[in-house]
Amino acid sequence: MVPTTSLLLLLGLALLAPGLSAEKCVLTGRWTNDLGSNMTIGAVNSNGEFTGTYHTAVTATTNEIKLSPLRGNQHNTNQKSQPTFGFTVKWSFSDSTTVFTGQCFVDEHGKEILKTMWLLRSHVDSINDDWKATRVGTNTFTRLRKRWE
Numbered sequence: 816m817v818p819t820t821s822l823l824l825l826l827g828l829a830l831l832a833p834g835l836s837a838e839k840c841v842l843t844g845r846w847t848n849d850l851g852s853n854m855t856i857g858a859v860n861s862n863g864e865f866t867g868t869y870h871t872a873v874t875a876t877t878n879e880i881k882l883s884p885l886r887g888n889q890h891n892t893n894q895k896s897q898p899t900f901g902f903t904v905k906w907s908f909s910d911s912t913t914v915f916t917g918q919c920f921v922d923e924h925g926k927e928i929l930k931t932m933w934l935l936r937s938h939v940d941s942i943n944d945d946w947k948a949t950r951v952g953t954n955t956f957t958r959l960r961k962r963w964e
Contacts, residue, residue, distance in 0.1 A: 853869075926957065
């Protein structure tokens with residue numbers, strides 16, 4: 816009887832182990848993307864809401880680049896270890912807004928990666944120029960490590 820109980824316990828643990836070892840991807844923290852832009856995402860509240868800042872490395876204007884606020888939402892991480900999310904950046908140095916949507920992944924090496932797609936809407940002076948007001952693109956973000964790591 817004891818060997819059967821031990822075998823069942825071992826089998827049960829083996830079936831549960833893949834779920835226990837799955838790492839969660841956490842949005843909170845500092846990130847950099849493939850173009851050198853940096854963002855900081857604050858704590859995600861119980862409703863999935865977060866705020867932060869974005870410092871872009873690229874711009875189409877001649878204005879001085881300034882730190883810009885971001886505001887977003889993610890799906891509840893209690894249910895998903897690699898959540899989807901979206902956020903809006905209200906640029907502080909131009910009359911434009913960018914919305915990002917994406918998913919937070921943990922790769923096979925345990926590295927967190929944000930895969931995103933964005934739409935940037937720029938101000939135009941007339942409806943006739945609407946055709947050139949929206950740009951689309953993708954970015955991959957990786958976590959910025961602290962200097963001592």
